[in-house]
Amino acid sequence: MISEKAEEILEALWIQTVENKEKTADLSSLCASDSDEALKELLDKKLIKQGKNGFRLAGDGEAAARDVVRRHRLAERMLTDVLNIQDASVHESACKFEHVLHKGVDEAICTMLGHPKTCPHGTPIPPGKCCLKKAKVGDVRVVGALAELRAGEKGKIAYIQASSRENLNKMMAMGVLPGNTIQLLQNFPSYLFKVGNSQFAVDALIAREIFVRIEQ
Amino acid sequence: MxxxxxxxxxxxxxxxxxxxxxxxxxxxxxxxxxxxxxxxxxxxxxxxxxxxxxxxxxxxxxxxxxxxxxxxxxxxxxxxxxxxxxxxxxxxxxxxxxxxxxxxxxxxxxxxxxxxxxxxxxxxxxxxxxxxxxxxxxxxxxxxxxxxxxxxxxxxxxxxxSYEPSKASTFPLDSRIEKFVSDNTGLLKKNYGVAERLMLLWLLQEDPEVTALVKAKEPAVFKKLAAARKTLSGKYKDHMSYALALLRQKRATIISGKCELSPEKPRLLAEEALSRLTMHPFFGLVILVLVLLVVYLVVGVFGSKICVDYIENNIFGVYIIPPITRFVEAVFPWVAVQDLLVHDYGIFSLGIRYSFAIILPIVSLFFFMFAIIEDSGYLPRLAMLIDKIFKMMGLSGRAVIPMVLGLGCDTMATIVTRTLPSLRERVIATFLLALAIPCSAQLGLIMGLLSANIMMFLVWFGAIFLIFMVVGWLSAKILPGEAPVFFIEVPPLRFPKVKNLVIKTYTRLEWYLKEVIPMFILVSLLIWAGRLTGLFQLAMKALNYPVKWIGLPEKTSEAFLYGFFRRDYGAAGLRDMAGSLTHNQLVVALVTITLFLPCVAQFIVMVKERGIKTGLYISALVLVIAFASGYALNELLNILRITL
CATH class of the missing domain: 3.40.50.300 (P-loop containing nucleotide triphosphate hydrolases)
Structure with missing residues (x-):
């Protein structure tokens, strides 16, 4: 286990070097005085290296850092989708949450949220092992992609994750917008759902982009 | 005035x-x-x-x-x-x-x-x-x-x-967008046909057409607006058109909430159960087979066998063609004129007989059956059932609608391909319509010819289905472009109104006859002129090669020559000589004529909708595939020693 402060350093390094593809990382946003100890911890565990231009991730550091980012963004998703918190406090609370979602807790939350692909601000959530597995009976799900719902399940549309403008236009045309109630009627051979008093048939491409807060 | x-x-x-x-x-x-x-x-x-x-x-x-x-x-x-x-x-x-x-x-x-x-x-x-x-x-x-x-x-x-032109007041979206609108109102000087407010909102959504228009008409103003747009849209995490849609939906929900009273628990109607059955993975297919069977019985057996045989043999063959022939022969002593009007290829004996005795009864029944299917709301359900299969051919389930309409009339269906979202889908659909979708007249004739022997029908159907799938799959592989995305509204099942069925069938028949009759007369005229000049015999000779190549007797060239004008004439031509063909030959001939070039009208529409180049490419490909498939089928039947 590494300290919370160390995790935050990993997170910042990962976002800057891996996600934004910057050459070196600027750690000035983190308070320098109390990060010394954490930096030493990371250097000792060989998770980061110090180069001429600053720090970079090394060895298992990248995987560990990716994991922190994943937990942070999952936490943001949970706060918005499940607890319905919409304001700026989402990011701050997520900063605390990310440190407690260890060892399988993140997978349970990821499953509960329907394996979201982006955080509420639109940045991608690095996928975990659970995202590749098939859904099991008994999985707790609060939010799920329409494609993962069981026939007959319904709920309010939580958010749309359209892969293209065209798809977004199609959703808007169907009245598939956050807040509207949606019910999945059938999932084979195509997905049949009801919004308002209309029924639509869509393929998996579209059904995977609509996320629903499932009514139990 | x-x-x-x-x-x-x-x-x-x-x-x-x-x-x-x-x-x-x-x-x-x-x-x-x-x-x-x-x-x-x-x-x-x-x-x-x-x-x-x-x-x-x-x-x-x-x-x-x-x-x-x-x-x-x-x-x-x-x-x-x-x-x-x-x-x-x-x-x-x-x-x-x-x-x-x-x-x-x-x-x-x-x-x-x-x-x-x-x-x-x-x-x-x-x-x-x-x-x-x-x-x-x-x-x-x-x-x-x-x-x-x-x-x-x-x-x-x-x-x-009593409409009084007054300005309905607009509903505010949100404060930032309203500020953008009020700040920039008055900048656009040209008249675009809509209120400036909507123009600004369109620019905000980066509507490509509007953006290009304003950029061309008022470049200076556009620059200013584009900058303002950029600043504003930077404040939203979603695309502006989505943000606007959300705001409008919110407003709509408030308004409808005030004016609409709907039951807590939506009432389930009886037709909903039937609707779900039509889309059930298993029962949906059962219903599809039943629908096809009914169409086959009505059009193929009742229409093409019973009605056409009766009208042709007992009405045209007795009361119409013989008296006209006698009359023409008595009035015009010249053989050339007689040939133009009657005898084997005359306007009456060929053109009018084909149109009214053979094709009209079939097409009327077909259009009527189709009107029932269209008005019931079955087509979107079929689209839902079949999307996965159509995806293999680069099409989405939505393309079921033009394909099924093609079984009525391929020309109309080619126009309907407009409803497909991408150019790639439109081209593939146009191509498959031209190749493998027989129109009602042709289909009715074919069903009539094959109804005696179920094996012949199955071989014909299997061959066309296989070619449809394989060619579709290949086109999807060859044509560049993104895989289609499927979505369709599934309207409630409705009981068709008899009045609408009758009017629709009548309107389409009127359209069809207006197109068919001049074409028949033209064919008779061309063949007549061709025979006088010897071009007809020359064309027949040229067609003899591919026809012999696919194992058919020489005289079938004549049917294929008609097929150049309309595929159904080709099928009607084959009908006239069906008695002298073996079953194998008949199936090979019918497969080839089914795949054959579409009619002249469809070609014109194809060129109009897709351009001359695509139109010619498709026609050339269709011709090659038609004969190649005929050849392959004939060889296959010979090698396997199958006698139908």
Whole structure:
């Protein structure tokens, strides 16, 4: 286990070097005085290296850092989708949450949220092992992609994750917008759902982009 | 004399715009139960309280920011025509979902009259709408109607007559967007046909057409607006068109919440159970087979065997052709003139006999059966069932609609490919229609010829189906472009109205005959001239090669020559000589003629819709594939020593 402060350093390094593809990382946003100890911890565990231009991730550091980012963004998703918190406090609370979602807790939350692909601000959530597995009976799900719902399940549309403008236009045309109630009627051979008093048939491409807060 | 004032009908697909058009004008624009029936703009005159108007029916559109070709057509009309009234038709049971479009029309500053149509269905669902309240909320006339039952039409006419052009006040979106609008109002100096507010909102959404237009007309203003747009849209995490859609939906929900009363628990109607059955993975297929069987029995057995045989042998063969022949032979002593009118290839013995004795009964029955399928709402359900299979061919389930319509008339179906979202889908669909979808006349004849022997029918069907799939799959591999995305609205199942079935069948027959009869006369004329000059014999000689190559006797060349004009003439030609062909030869010939070049009319439409180059490519490919498939089938039957 590494300290919370160390995790935050990993997170910042990962976002800057891996996600934004910057050459070196600027750690000035983190308070320098109390990060010394954490930096030493990371250097000792060989998770980061110090180069001429600053720090970079090394060895298992990248995987560990990716994991922190994943937990942070999952936490943001949970706060918005499940607890319905919409304001700026989402990011701050997520900063605390990310440190407690260890060892399988993140997978349970990821499953509960329907394996979201982006955080509420639109940045991608690095996928975990659970995202590749098939859904099991008994999985707790609060939010799920329409494609993962069981026939007959319904709920309010939580958010749309359209892969293209065209798809977004199609959703808007169907009245598939956050807040509207949606019910999945059938999932084979195509997905049949009801919004308002209309029924639509869509393929998996579209059904995977609509996320629903499932009514139990 | 002043031109009549214009009245525009707009709205989402499948809400009954054409029904309203028909009720106002007394004309007939095709009405069906699937989205995208109307693909062209229809115009018709109408007199209301002594004043003449021109009513314009438009293809359905989901919003004022177009996605498909027909939507673009509708928007252009909306902007170009200075309408006295714009009738916005919406489905009464979907007020909340369709109101955002009304809000856009208000933003456009257009003189809107809102018609809540299909209220009969809304009432069956126990949905109550307070029209007076809604009218007050929106600041425009609201009419409750059921166009198909002629309800609300008089009220609509009164509303049009008494319409006072006043500005319905727009609904604010959010403070930042409203500030953008008010800050920039007055900058656009040119007239674009809609309120400046909507122009600014369109620019904010980066509508490509509007952006290009303003950029060209007012480059300086555009630069300023583009900068303002960039600053504003930076403040939203979503695309502006999505942000606007959310805001309008929110407003629509508030308004409909005030004016609509719908039951807590939506009532389940009996037809819903049947509807679900038609889309069930297993029972859906059972129903599909039943539908096909009924069509086959009605058209193939009753139409093509019983009716055509009777009309041809007992009416034309006894009362019509022989007296005409005797008359012509008595009046005109010249053999050349006699040949033009009667004998083997004459206008009466070939043209009129084919059109009226053979093709007309088949096509009438087919169109009638089709009208039932269209009006019931079955087609979108079929699209839902079949999407996965169509994806293999680079098409989405939506393409089922033009494909099935192609079984009625490939020419009409080629026009309907406009409703497909991407060019790639449109090209593949056009190609498959030209190749592997036999039209009703041809299909009816083929079913009649093969109905005696089920094995022959299965071989024919299997061959066409296989070629359809393989060629579709190959086209999807070869043509570049993204895989299609499937979505379709599934309307309620409805009981077809007999009146609409009859009018629709009649309208289509009229259209069909207008196209077919001149073509038949032309064919007779050309063959007559060809025989006089020797070109006919020359063409036959040239066709002898491929015909022999696929194992058919020389005289079948004649049928293929007719096939160049229309595939169904080719099939009719084969029908005349079916007695002298072996079963194997008949199946090979029918497979080849099914795949053969489409008719002249379809070629013209293909060129018009897809361009001359694509049209010629498709035709050449079709010709090659047709003979190659005939050859392969013949060889296969020989190698396997199959005698049907």
């Amino acid at each position: 002043a031109l009549p004032e214009k009245i525009l009908i707009v709205g989402t697909p499948n809400v009954g715009k054409s029904v309203i058009f028909n009720a106002l004008t007394g004309r007939y624009a095709t009405v069906s139960n699937y989205p995208g029936t109307t693909v062209d703009v229809f115009r018709g005159p109408c007199k209301i309280c002594g004043n003449a108007y021109e009513i314009i029916d438009t293809p359905g559109m989901y919003s004022l920011v177009p996605v498909t070709e027909e939507e673009r057509v509708s928007r252009t009309i909306l902007l170009k025509e200075k309408a006295r009234v714009v009738i916005h038709v919406i489905d009464g049971k979907n007020l909340e979902r369709m109101l955002p479009f009304t809000l856009q029309l208000i933003d456009a500053g257009l003189p809107v009259v809102l018609v809540l149509n299909i209220m009969d269905e809304a009432e069956r669902l126990d949905i109550k709408i307070d029209a007076a309240k809604l009218s007050k909320e929106l600041g425009l006339p609201v009419i409750l109607a059921a166009g198909a039952l002629n309800r609300g039409i008089k009220e609509l006419k009164d509303a049009i007559d």
